[in-house]
Amino acid sequence: MGNFIMVGIDDSDPSKRAAQFAAELARSLDAKLLVVYVIQWTPFTFNTPEENESRHKRREEEVEAARSKILTPILDDLLKAGTKVEGFVRHGRPAKLLNYIVAEKEISQIVIGRTGAGGLKNIMFGSVASKMVQTSSVPITVVP
Amino acid sequence: MKKKQMWFHFLLGFICIFLVLAAPAYTQDAKKDLSSSQGWVQGIEVPVPGYKTWVEGLQPPEAKKEQKKSGIDAMVERIMTPINNVLYNGVFYSVPFFGAKLKLIIAWLIIGALFCTFYFRFINLSGFAQAIRLVRGDYSNPDSDEAGEVSHFQALATALSGTVGVGNIGAIPILIMIGGPGALFWMMVAGFIGMSSKFCECTLGVMYRNNNPDGTVSGGPMYAMVKGFAEIGRPKLGRFLSYFFAISIVIGCLGAGNMFQSNQAVMQFVNITGGADSYFASRGWIFGIGMAVIVGLVILGGIKGIAKVTEKLVPFMALFYLSGALVVLAANASRIPAAVTSIFANAFTPEGISGGFIGIMIIGFQRAVFSNEAGIGTAAIAHSAVKTDEPITEGLVSLLEPFIDTIVICTITGLVILTTVYGDPSVKHLTGVSLTSEAMSRTIPWVPIPLAVAVLLFAFSTIVSWSYYGLKGWTFLFGESSLSANTYKAIYCFFIIVGCSIPLTSVMDFSDAMVFLMTIPNILCIYFLAPIVRKELDSYWARIKSGEIKNYRKLMKKGKTS
Numbered sequence: 001m002g003n004f005i006m007v008g009i010d011d012s013d014p015s016k017r018a019a020q021f022a023a024e025l026a027r028s029l030d031a032k033l034l035v036v037y038v039i040q041w042t043p044f045t046f047n048t049p050e051e052n053e054s055r056h057k058r059r060e061e062e063v064e065a066a067r068s069k070i071l072t073p074i075l076d077d078l079l080k081a082g083t084k085v086e087g088f089v090r091h092g093r094p095a096k097l098l099n100y101i102v103a104e105k106e107i108s109q110i111v112i113g114r115t116g117a118g119g120l121k122n123i124m125f126g127s128v129a130s131k132m133v134q135t136s137s138v139p140i141t142v143v144p
Numbered sequence: 145m146k147k148k149q150m151w152f153h154f155l156l157g158f159i160c161i162f163l164v165l166a167a168p169a170y171t172q173d174a175k176k177d178l179s180s181s182q183g184w185v186q187g188i189e190v191p192v193p194g195y196k197t198w199v200e201g202l203q204p205p206e207a208k209k210e211q212k213k214s215g216i217d218a219m220v221e222r223i224m225t226p227i228n229n230v231l232y233n234g235v236f237y238s239v240p241f242f243g244a245k246l247k248l249i250i251a252w253l254i255i256g257a258l259f260c261t262f263y264f265r266f267i268n269l270s271g272f273a274q275a276i277r278l279v280r281g282d283y284s285n286p287d288s289d290e291a292g293e294v295s296h297f298q299a300l301a302t303a304l305s306g307t308v309g310v311g312n313i314g315a316i317p318i319l320i321m322i323g324g325p326g327a328l329f330w331m332m333v334a335g336f337i338g339m340s341s342k343f344c345e346c347t348l349g350v351m352y353r354n355n356n357p358d359g360t361v362s363g364g365p366m367y368a369m370v371k372g373f374a375e376i377g378r379p380k381l382g383r384f385l386s387y388f389f390a391i392s393i394v395i396g397c398l399g400a401g402n403m404f405q406s407n408q409a410v411m412q413f414v415n416i417t418g419g420a421d422s423y424f425a426s427r428g429w430i431f432g433i434g435m436a437v438i439v440g441l442v443i444l445g446g447i448k449g450i451a452k453v454t455e456k457l458v459p460f461m462a463l464f465y466l467s468g469a470l471v472v473l474a475a476n477a478s479r480i481p482a483a484v485t486s487i488f489a490n491a492f493t494p495e496g497i498s499g500g501f502i503g504i505m506i507i508g509f510q511r512a513v514f515s516n517e518a519g520i521g522t523a524a525i526a527h528s529a530v531k532t533d534e535p536i537t538e539g540l541v542s543l544l545e546p547f548i549d550t551i552v553i554c555t556i557t558g559l560v561i562l563t564t565v566y567g568d569p570s571v572k573h574l575t576g577v578s579l580t581s582e583a584m585s586r587t588i589p590w591v592p593i594p595l596a597v598a599v600l601l602f603a604f605s606t607i608v609s610w611s612y613y614g615l616k617g618w619t620f621l622f623g624e625s626s627l628s629a630n631t632y633k634a635i636y637c638f639f640i641i642v643g644c645s646i647p648l649t650s651v652m653d654f655s656d657a658m659v660f661l662m663t664i665p666n667i668l669c670i671y672f673l674a675p676i677v678r679k680e681l682d683s684y685w686a687r688i689k690s691g692e693i694k695n696y697r698k699l700m701k702k703g704k705t706s
Contacts, residue, residue, distance in 0.1 A: 010220075030704075039292065041291065041292050043281050043291075043296070044295070044297050044298075045296065045298060046302070046305070046455045046456050046458070047294070047298050047301070047302055047452075048258070048451045048455050049525075049526055049529065049609060049612040052294045052298060052299065052302055052529035052530070053360050053529045054359070054360045055529065055531075056293055056359055056360030057360055059293055060359060061290040063292070067375055090286075090287060090290050090291060091291040092292075094284050097291075100286050100700060104287060105391065113442075122306070
């Protein structure tokens, strides 16, 4: 208990800073860091049969792209600095999913960047950070 | 269990032999069987379409007459009639049954559905709540690789856009016209038991689908037949049935999924552009080429944008239609009790309909089967795209389709007709979509144009969905290469133009017959493989009970409170 810190990332600068900050925090507390990249996805959309048929393939591609372009570079950086860290890519609604992982993995605190990747997306969906601040069950740090 | 199955096999074999042997002797019989049961029940004269018009759903008789002059038409008729006579009358061979004509193929489907209902212990009731929980995502682990794959909701929505079509709006007035309000009752009964056969066929589709090396999936009854029958030690029978099914789905899709829909769309288009005076009235091929180009862009040119837009619009159109219908019902609320009473009362004591209640029972059953495709096997193709370790879950979700399609949407259309124009002599010249349109416009005057748009979109999405079903049958027969796929797609587009430019009498008979032929191998497949499904089902319920399969919605709620 209390030895897990989670940081939710996307491909924005604030989230890179958040990852760095979380790593420092983890090192000073001798905690383990969990880096989670969430791909926006909802189960409630309307698709064509062809979209459904090739969904599995496209999902693999999405995960692979997120892993190789964003997650792995960050993980490599943090590992070099001596952080105990692991990371994974998930599909879902970011705030909801992060909260779920907190409950499931008994995470003691969350770090998150203030603004997400897309400006327009934030207007439409609301910032993940502000949603998290309102719904999180554990202490949360928002990195500007 | 084995004894029971033997009995079924015997029955099946008997029916099959009958279908084939007795076909030529009864050439004109099947077509006439409904011509004597007609008219508004309350004694109003309507131009009652013959049996075929009723099956097709919407085609007003005048349109047919007008188009019969063209030369292409005569040629097609000449070629098709002899083939059709044998096939149509073979498939729709009917026997006298308590004074009514019972088409054996309908009996075949109903027996199949009843078998599933009892064999799976009323899964249509016991699985209903679970199906809704699955669609809502209660059992999907958000923190797993499952997230991001095709969800239960998406599979259901895709399959529904193939089933909810013009028929839900346009074929119901005709059903009431021929069978009276009581036919709606039997339609609902058939929808209810159809939920069970849908459950079984979709579970099998997911269980035995192919994971292609390129990461895509192909599934459907033909794969279940090949793999499932190999599993139970009858690979040869399985292969035979799978080819039988694949050939009939390819041809059936060209007719019922394509020409019928495009023909209905062009007629609706002619109606809103001025009826018989419309420039397009005798030039359906212009509309057909337009439609073929758009469909071609979607399925051949890979312009997914259009398909995505319609896939997103169709649910809203369905919602628009349903809310419009509910407004109409609210405005006529005082007549609803009488309408509901007439549905139940007429179900057993119909007035002025030949064949008594068995007669309208058959009519209602038939409408339901046409509408929700339970037992035909197409939905299994759409559902097999879901990547899940529990094929049962997909079957459970699919049982919602006959419910939404037949028990909800068709019944609402029926109530709209019964509370507004039913028994009104001033609408006797109307039929099909135009009658529903008239019924709704009495409460909401601006309804006809958006309704026509909705009908066009329904037709379009059904054409696109069925192109996919047909394609799966085709690639099963001729391989997954892009050349073979594109050949089929090109043929498919060509048939849209054909569907728009010729009257459909004999071509439709042919393709209807092919669609119903699909039910022979499909229901056989259900009988043979049902024990496998039941084993899975039992294990699934057991694991739900023991908590091995977690309800994540409950878990999340607990997490918040603690």
